[in-house]
Amino acid sequence: MSGKGAPELTVSNCGDLRVAVIAALWHEKVMDGLVDGALGALRELGIDEPTLIRVPGSFELPVAAKVLADRGYDAVVALGVVIRGGTPHFDYVCQGVTQGLTQVSIDTGVPVGFGVLTCDTEAQALDRAGLEASRESKGHEAATAAVATAATLRALAEPWR
Template sequence: MSGQGAPTPQPIDCHDLRVGVVAASWHEEVMAGLLAGAKRACSEHQVEDPVLARVPGTFELPVVASAMAQRGFDAIIALGVVIRGGTPHFDYVCGSATEGLTRVALDHTVAVGFGVLTCDDEQQALDRAGLEGSREDKGYEAAAAALSTAMTLRRVRARFKTGLFT
């Protein structure tokens, strides 16, 4: 089962982080769950007003995430869902979104929470969406990971400024 061995994150104070959420629009019910989980994680981490940007689909997540990174956001939470169909479209979209979001994180040295569900069927997506009856809450997990990583990046940058890293 997916999720086994996952850490149990403890919310930390991230009130002064600039946080963006970029979310796809396909699969409304699943996306509603992912967004609710991300918003709950932000709230528990004391992020009061994350900026939300909606895009048509998962393929479009990286370009808006990149724009947010260029505007100085400390953490970006990318949410989407791609359900396997009968064509290679699934592989292209999943690969492009993954590579694009990875590039955003590395090119801009910004925390990117990967909340993109890549599922074989709709039930798998519903099971991971954080809805009532879901086994997992990937929206929450992606947000918590992005926030924790952003705080780690902040500490690393501070250490470089003080000369403690060479």
């Protein structure tokens, strides 16, 4: 399973961070699980009022992430799912989304949690969506990683003692 070796992240003093969650609309059941997992993680971290926006699909996540990063959010969580079909479309979308979200983070200095599932089958996506029968909650993981990184970056900005 892909979750093997995941770190146990401990994040504190982050309730004042401004966090946005961007979620694609394709594959509603999977997306509902990812969004619930991300929002649950943020609540656990003391972030009670994150911004949630929806975009048509995963390919639109990078441009929305860039706008939010430019508007002063401390972290952005990008959630989507792309399921392999019979054409190269899967490869182009996955590559574009991954490169786009990475570029947003590098260009802006704002952490972008990568909660985009790139699966061969719908069953694989459901298993990672954070639903009751799922083995993993990638939305939760992406939100926690984004906030942990934002907290680390904030600590780096503080003067050394």
